[in-house]
Amino acid sequence: QVQLVESGGGLVQAGGSLRLSCAASGRTFSSYYRCGWFRQAPGKEREFVAAIVWSGGSTYYAESVKGRFTISRDSAKNTVYLQMNSLKPEDTAVYYCASQRPSRGSYYFPNNYDYWGQGTQVTVST
Numbered sequence: 001q002v003q004l005v006e007s008g009g010g011l012v013q014a015g016g017s018l019r020l021s022c023a024a025s026g027r028t029f030s031s032y033y034r035c036g037w038f039r040q041a042p043g044k045e046r047e048f049v050a051a052i053v054w055s056g057g058s059t060y061y062a063e064s065v066k067g068r069f070t071i072s073r074d075s076a077k078n079t080v081y082l083q084m085n086s087l088k089p090e091d092t093a094v095y096y097c098a099s100q101r102p103s104r105g106s107y108y109f110p111n112n113y114d115y116w117g118q119g120t121q122v123t124v125s126t
Contacts, residue, residue, distance in 0.1 A: 009120030
């Protein structure tokens, strides 16, 4: 089992940047196939933001964040990052990281992930 802990959220003005981190303990991310970032705004369903294949580094992004957000990983630190630039008020949400075992299906659906962090709040003001 792996424990995931997110950090780096906060309050930022529109147009600003934040970098979220997701540190794994218990088992390393290399034991898993993919890591993903999701977000959930009040009254809305949890939605896909970005994902990365741990071995090889292929990345996937939601259309709404493509060109603004970058997902990356640091194997030595067993950490996944989400660099968020040009933030907009509609990016306001609780952001969660998650890990996915092999053969769990698409990166896009939250139900295909096995372990989740507790979430970190990102608030973008106008």
